[in-house]
Amino acid sequence: MHFVDRVRQRLDDAELQHNLKRTRGRNAASRAAAVAAFPDFDAVRARATEIRARVLRDLDLWLEAFEAKATESGATVLWARDGEHACELIIDIARRHGVRTVVKSKSMVSEEAGLNAALEAADIRPVETDLGEYILQINDNEPPSHIIMPVIHKSKEQVSALFARVHGTAPKTDIEALTHEARAVLRPQFLGADMGLSGGNFLIAETGSVAIVTNEGNGRLCTTLPRVHVALTGIEKVIPTLEDLSTLLRVLPRSATGQAITNYVSLLTGPRHAGDPDGPEHMYFVLVDGGRADLVGSDFEDMLRCIRCGACMNHCPVYQTIGGHAYGWVYPGPMGSVLTPLYQGLDKALDLPQAATLCNQCSVVCPVSIPLPELMRRLREKQMEQGLRPWRERLATRLWAWAAARPALYAWGARIAVRYLRWLADGRDRIQVMGLAPGWTAQRDFPAPAGATFRDLYARRRQGRA
């Protein structure tokens, strides 16, 4: 389905609109309060940006350093070309260790790779254990609509109906009771699973560790109880030292949920040691490229700084209105509008870089200062360069460029346009229906021109001075 049709569907979905309205602005308010309570935020944000940028300048070497330390601690580091390759590697690991059940803590890279479907096809049972991801999995593998709050689009009534149907329990709308029902269902899964699969918020080169940031504790259970732990993450997630981790942990939870720190941060380094009473016997890293390497040194390198906090979508007027599913792939909101065309192909997501007002809120709140509107603008340029825009748009731009290169013609055209717009405005300061582009004014007004053109005003001013 086309983006515009998906958006129309979401806008017409009264239940979704009700659910989106309920939480709209709440995450932005939590973040604002957390930042206000932390006077050093801007300085730490600048440092976080610098760390992520510094890593990317030597990404090859940081990955080598990470790999050497991880291997030294007894872990196995595997490299995957793309999502499909990552699935093959993980299925291989599972087969080698006789794995039948995999408990998963949240991993967006596993969503990118479509890991659950691949595991099921290989007769291995994946069990999502993050509450939100679990709700989606038992709802017929629905995709998440937010990168850290996957079921932000659902109401408790919807969760209640789902649990009653799948668990065979009495419907309940008490959120605490629903949460504890899921806990009771999932606890035996943790205890019985052969493999735990986690994502990775950061890979630490100094120690060869993966850092996992969670509130629920499912990340800890997945990486402590099963015999095998696989950490699946992107190659861009490496950071140099534990000091850098400390800096990034001051901005990540504040930007994501407004917390000063998440309840759990786990640093996992290799398999269990001799004498350890718990922990996996085998530990693997699967580091996925999936389009990332090509961004290094490109016009879009800034995007690789992303630490997946979700602040950009929490502050995006477009995301807040249409929800995450309309974006069509794993990553929604502004970061998704940049990542989806870069990872899936420019021609596969033509409307996403346009699905923005360029209001710049996303960039202002980004904990690693990614200039998201600028990147969307560059993607628009690329679409134009590659001839991917509709012919009318290309023709209009070409005509404009032709006229703009001829100052006298341009001035004459602008004067005509202003007169036409003032006639349309008919004395009001807003134009309600644009004659030649009625679509543009279907949902909004167009401001009427105030008087003369800028060039006329400028010329008059210069005359006045002289």
Added chain:
Amino acid sequence: MSTRDDILGRLRRQLGRTGSGLAEARRRIRDEIDTPRSGPRPSPGDDPERFIGRARAMLSTVDGCATMDEVPAKVAGWLRAQGLTTRLVIAPAFAGLDWSGAGCEVRAGAAGPHDAVGLTGCFRAIAETGTLMLRSGADMPPVNSLLPDTHIAVVPRTCIVPDMETAWTHARAEWRHWPRAVNLVSGPSRTADIEQTIVLGAHGPYRVHLIIVG
């Protein structure tokens, strides 16, 4: 070519690496790891007081006593007041205390699925965020702070440090082998996945109780 070499090779091409530049860059990276630099850190105040305030903000409960010998009585008193069992699984490091004298029935070792109360120490306690830093090891099984519904942590006042960076500096100095797991724990497990409403006890402990000693 292996996928690893392909990915690293493409990165090197994109970064415009040359032979001599590579050796120099490797040295620079070695240096960065060997002499880690801290970013801006919030200015410190009275660390124990900050720790207690922040820990309470993260919904841990906090009690205190003067000496380690008083810990069993404190634990027993709190458990009874909460209406919880006084049967607990403790980190082996605390096996020497007089638990039976306080009316507690303890087992030293790693928690299993049926243990209701787990007790641990902590490597350091971070004042900035009210966070416990726990490391794995035979004397300190991570499951004790994870599987039981109630987690009690003994926090010697001398373990409280201003921030995470200080704790890492201590860790590098004291740990001969880097532990398999370092867990930073700040209060009970929670989720807000359904309608952004916070519920405690998502998958880990419903309550975290800290006893500051000294």
